[in-house]
Amino acid sequence: MRRSHTITLQIDYAYDLAYRFLMEPRNFADWAAVDKESYRPLDNGDWAGDLPFGFRHFRFTPANDFGVLDHAIFVPGETPFYTSMRLMPNEAGTELVFTVYQRPGTEDALFASGVEWLRTDLLALKSLLEARAQ
Numbered sequence: 001m002r003r004s005h006t007i008t009l010q011i012d013y014a015y016d017l018a019y020r021f022l023m024e025p026r027n028f029a030d031w032a033a034v035d036k037e038s039y040r041p042l043d044n045g046d047w048a049g050d051l052p053f054g055f056r057h058f059r060f061t062p063a064n065d066f067g068v069l070d071h072a073i074f075v076p077g078e079t080p081f082y083t084s085m086r087l088m089p090n091e092a093g094t095e096l097v098f099t100v101y102q103r104p105g106t107e108d109a110l111f112a113s114g115v116e117w118l119r120t121d122l123l124a125l126k127s128l129l130e131a132r133a134q
Contacts, residue, residue: 003102005115009122011096013129015067015089018096021129022087023063028071031125033117034058048076052117094129098122 011018021027025047029039039049047058059080061070067087072080084099100118102111
């Protein structure tokens with residue numbers, strides 16, 4: 001089995017509004033470490049842009065009734081590897097659960113660094129959404 005790491009975050013922002021914001025791929029660059037100037041839609045429904053570690057494509061799960069926001073970030077031409085992202089209502093707020101898996105061949109230190117990048121992105125998302133609530 002692959003090594004995994006799960007991050008949970010409570011966000012003081014209504015679930016339906018959080019989901020509506022996050023299911024729109026164009027909003028990804030507002031909170032993730034992708035360069036906004038390079039981030040753009042592609043003809044096949046994917047998106048593309050520059051991350052601190054290189055140019056990548058992005059593929060997002062279609063809108064659904066279950067709070068599933070899985071997405072893949074991958075090198076063009078490689079097989080997409082989806083990460084699990086879920087939103088759940090938590091009273092008047094939102095619970096976010098994100099699980100990332102260590103890819104085969106990825107060193108432990110690089111995986112740990114990726115987890116920290118992800119934690120930073122998710123905290124930026126939390127701040128962004130909670131600021132919108134005010």
